Amino acid sequence: ETGVTQTPRHLVMGMTNKKSLKCEQHLGHNAMYWYKQSAKKPLELMFVYSLEERVENNSVPSRFSPECPNSSHLFLHLHTLQPEDSALYLCASSQDPVAGFYNEQFFGPGTRLTVL
């Protein structure tokens, strides 16, 4: 595997279900991100992990719960979602910015989530 992988690619769930999205990066990066992409909206940053610590939680509802067990893996645990949470969820990774030098983020293919 190369780059950033995400599983599953598609997920349909009911509002009472619990599911998890998985992201794995094979680039040796030390920062990982979750984004939400809804139709006709800019990408919304949800969470940022740097060196396995959460450094950003962008006012995301508690029904989304991230987990970063190591620098290569990132999970997004989902429970009691709403239909408006249906979107493409993208994972990304990068080298953590150092001394103002900003590194590009590399994205996975996303998980298309539908909440019924």
Add this chain to the structure above:
Amino acid sequence: AQKVTQAQTEISVVEKEDVTLDCVYETRDTTYYLFWYKQPPSGELVFLIRRNSFDEQNEISGRYSWNFQKSTSSFNFTITASQVVDSAVYFCALSDTGGGNKLTFGTGTQLKVEL
């Protein structure tokens, strides 16, 4: 506050035409980075270019070129001799060096290249 505006929602061109995608940004940072990403129908955002605020040289990479104008806060992207494979959504993004790892994205421009 950071803001990125991509005023062109959708552009349609015929193959071999040149096309320019506009990006205008707002920031109070003196040091920042600008990016372009391509999102084909498969969904994955593909990194195209990073440019820092101190480097205003234009860049060319094959059929792609970028025009960074700090005076007008613009970072436009031109595809020369467009091809059907260029059909995708293109996003411009701005870094937030004060806030660490954040990127502010524009709403994207859907480019359709037809035969």
